[in-house]
Amino acid sequence: MIPSVQVSVIQNPGASSAQVVPAVMRVIRNLETEFPGIKFEVAYDNAHFVDILFDNVWHELILAVILTAIAVMFFLGEWRGTLIALVTLPTSLALAVLMMVPFGMTFNSGTLIGLLLSIGRLVDDSIIDIHAVERHLRMGKDPKTATIDGIAEVRLAVIASTLMIVIALAPLLFAGGITQMMFRELVWPLIFGLLASMLVSFTLTALLCANLLRHEEARDADRRHPVLRWIYLLVDPFQRLLDRLERGYGRSLRWALGNRFINLCRVLATLILGLAFYYFIGSEMMPLADTGQAVGFLEMEPGTSFAGTEAAVKKLEAIMLKHPELEKASIEVGAETMFESWTPFFTGYQMPQVNGAAMMLTFSDKDKRKRTIFQLMDTIRAEALRTIPGIRRLQIKEMGSDVMATAAAPIHVNVYGPDLQELDRLGRETLQVAEKMPEMFQPGRTWTLGLPDYRIQADPQRAQEVGLSPAAIAQQAYYALRGGLTNEFWRAPNLRQNTILVRYEQEDRARLEDVESLYVTTPDGRQILLKSVARVERASAPTAIEHDGLKRVIGVTGYYRIGSLPSMDVVMNLVANTYGGSKKLGVEPVNFPPGYGMEMRGDMTQMMDSFRRLLTGLALSLVLMYLVLVVQFRGFLQPLQMIASLPLELSGVFIALWLAGQAFSTVSILGIIVLTGMDITTAVLLIDMIMRTRDTRAASRRTADAPQTAMDAGRAESAPGRPPSVVERDEAIIEACPQRLRPILMTAGITLVVMLPVALAPKTGLDAYQPLATAVVGGLLMGTILSLYDIPIMHTYVDDFLRWLHRTFLGREYVWKHPETDDQPTPPGPAGPEEAPARA
The missing domain is CATH 1.20.1640.10 (Multidrug efflux transporter AcrB transmembrane domain)
Structure with missing residues (x-):
């Protein structure tokens, strides 16, 4: 696998893959002829x-x-x-x-x-x-x-x-x-x-x-x-x-x-x-189907840099290449833009952030291999968790042959409540219960506390002395950390409209000392250190804040396998073991304070x-x-x-x-x-x-x-x-x-x-x-x-x-x-x- 630029072609809802894909391939061959230095490789092909x-x-x-x-x-x-x-x-x-x-x-x-x-x-x-x-x-x-x-x-x-x-x-x-x-x-x-x-x-x-x-x-x-x-x-x-x-x-x-x-x-x-x-x-x-195609999502621990994520992805690639059943793979390492938290991924999954990666995997036809796609996915995941440090979540899901092919995890429960700290605890304990259930595969939770969060508290008196307001300090700190776009301009010879994202390099804003040493500009043009007009604190924030029915929730997700208990039974067992505990599994009941509880989602509600x-x-x-x-x-x-x-x-x-x-x-x-x-x-x-x-x-x-x-x-x-x-x-x-x-x-x-x-x-x-x-x-x-x-x-x-x-x-x-x-x-x-x- 080599670094490349991914181009996704999405067909219209009424179009046929059997017609669209050959047409796209003809265009690709023409481009390769016109530009000999460009090499195209098909990473994912629905027509396959x-x-x-x-x-x-x-x-x-x-x-x-x-x-x-x-x-x-x-x-x-x-x-x-x-x-x-x-x-x-x-x-x-x-x-x-x-x-x-x-x-x-x-x-x-x-x-x-x-x-x-x-x-x-x-x-x-x-x-x-x-x-x-x-x-x-x-x-x-x-x-x-x-x-x-x-x-x-x-x-x-x-x-x-x-x-x-x-x-x-x-x-x-x-x-x-x-x-x-x-x-x-x-x-x-x-x-x-x-x-x-x-x-x-x-x-x-x-x-x-x-x-x-x-x-x-x-x-x-x-x-x-x-x-x-x-x-x-x-x-x-x-x-x-x-x-x-x-x-x-x-x-x-x-x-x-x-x-x-x-x-x-x-x-x-x-x-x-x-x-x-x-x-x-x-x-x-819906029954599980081995179509030979899978989609996966890798999330490293919050705060992992782009370079750290890329290094983990290379190790994951090496693990996947050990399996001859894998024919094609496309892994997209997390985006490093100011839009990284909301850009949609073309399969319907969220675009990975700087500490994440999304992957599309294509295996050989099941009639040509001895192992099922589920055995391959579980083997790859188990080795990755064992050998790659810093992984918070790695989930790989088969793409079925029905309308549920790109749906989220079939096993999904939401823990709801008002306080994020308490939700994080309940989600963590519920996940521990899920991890001890043999019928639960690839358990994970949708978010966690631990995302690096810098809280800047301006000193009103000092800021007033240099002519800065708290809003001006916050704006300059935001642009330094998250970045800002320049005005639009036209670039010859193709006269395309362009804009540039301007912000500090990641290594210049990775530590608390780096943030304190940021420069802010006063109205008279002087540049002073941020720590001279504000106090900077490091805190942990949730990687995401989710709501379901106007309530804050944290989701615990997982998968099931052919030959094991089906999804409805797994969800019911998870709820029962979470509320009542299980001597067989060696887990104690999770203590839900007043105002907190659990609701079933995923396949259960659709079912x-x-x-x-x-x-x-x-x-x-x-x-x-x-x-x-x-x-x-x-x-x-x-x-x-x-x-x-x-x-x-x-x-x-x-x-x-x-x-x-x-x-x-x-x-x-x-x-x-x-x-x-x-x-x-x-x-x-x-x-x-x-x-x-x-x-x-x-x-x-x-x-x-x-x-x-x-x-x-x-x-x-x-x-x-x-x-x-x-x-x-x-x-x-x-x-x-x-x-x-x-x-x-x-x-x-x-x-x-x-x-x-x-x-x-x-x-x-x-x-x-x-x-x-x-x-x-x-x-x-x-x-x-x-x-x-x-x-x-x-x-x-x-x-x-x-x-x-x-x-x-x-x-x-x-x-x-x-x-x-x-x-x-x-x-x-x-x-x-x-x-x-x-x-x-």
Whole structure:
């Protein structure tokens, strides 16, 4: 590292790093050509991380498409349906990207993750359509008729399932605060993908199904094809497995319907067990991410000269260069101007003063090194504190891949009170507590007493004798110590406006004797020593005076690490140990006088606000989804069984986070919101098929003018004590649900295939979304499996409740009736009292 002049180029908020950085590099190359003596080196390049992120996300997108194609082939079991899905998937993706254009959106980490999340759903609508058309083809219909009837059968279910997820996500777009900033560009592409998938299923999927899908005879010919034959050798065993699963699911569902109380106890036990895991996973604002970039701040003891700071920085540079993982470093040694205390640093951190330095570090991609960025930062800091004397504070923070990338320390508590001396004591003792906590990394406090402060007390009588006022003495002393600017002047040949800072050299004002020996000028032009007209005292002043809520505060900050306690738990432990002490750590309680106290800041306040906004959005989503389901199912009770099944997904989420060693965060809540829409989709598919089957059976019963079919009558006789209508309901459930098993498993399987790489081994730039993928994987696994049983059982409870309402308040029995015959008179029969309107 060599001394240099740093030039920072900051792009406009709406600009793209991928376009700005190459343009800047072209200008730099032109300058090097024009001025051969100038050498430019890039110390920090935002495009470095952007390029890595884009490569990794595009890799995940391509991998997701390939895995989706393989999954579709295995689930559908024939190449024609797979071809349809492979055509509709990129079409939906392209349409979603096209929808982003009017909104001025660009490709970034948020939008690309949104598109990645949508892949599992982009083929969902087409898969449901294909499966429905194939079922009608097996009935002997021609392809066009099967396409019309099959897609018409599931059209409302497809619309409802898409709207469920859109409604679940929409409140996040208007949540406000940092929550909206974090998730806006992720949610929009996801919504666009869902809408594009629905539009493609309306049009392109139907067209392809009518022209490509064939009866079994044509498929037998495909199996004799020399290339396709090998594919079917791999696919057919999986198809036979799915057939066995459907039959086994029907048998297990029959048992579950006959043992509803046992299943209800199992649901409650699962819910309680899953929620209990919440207390073992902790909470944080955003997950830590290893992006390979870090920002640091070095502060020497107050009063350290510029030369002393520079010497310490050179030692720090030598320590950093020992690590081959470091690719670039830019260290800016403290400013020595009259503006040193307030000039802003371009990252958002304060410009270092004469005793400080700011640094930007770039490490190699995490896939190319064995140590994480956190291990490197802690190793560098530990060696620096051990070998470099005079360091008051050294903190190095990773730059994440989200909106919190340049935020301050995640762990931050403010000690408030009126007196600076007392605040300094409380801050020092609180820091001592933090330093003994093993889960607290790089603790520090925001300011300290000890800044050299010269207090000049003028002697009024002596000053009057020489013709000086106290104000004149103070002004001359100020200019000597802090400096003053000359008048502006123009300098040829470029006629630039210039000014000069005039003040004593630092070595001429470093000691008390130097200050006393300063000369002041009297009105008659004589120069006399400052100590002849004033008394100079040296005192200690705070390095900064901070206020929070109109109260003086001192902050104690720190960081946490992956594998240790998350930020919220660390803050709570710090507060508890400060107020109550800890025998385990060997610390006594800090004594807070009246008027002094501690408040939590940092991630804690952001976290509480974000959690509140996200949970409010989730509650609003549930209300809106319920209203949409009421419209679709023409009743208020049927949708309740779908909403009531949602808490079960939380068990899977919390257990998955605990197994993965991840904390509950804002992205986890986003995963729960996405899961909510997915689980509602499963419920919609099951209930829609159950109701259609019951409608068909009711219509058949009325056509035959009989209370039940002969087959169901036989079953009713074998189930003493159960009304025939209950037996018919259960048989309709057992008949309907296995028909929806394959598309439900297919949708869940594709989503799992897409999310598992992000959940298990995320690449650079995707770290921050790992808990989202983990939440989706865990919630989807448990939610899908449980919903296959719990939704039908909840349907029977709702049905029983309707029967009770009819008997209690209407005095007649409840019978399911086909909606097309609800308003038509029913012919009299032996079961006349049962023939009341049934749809709730």
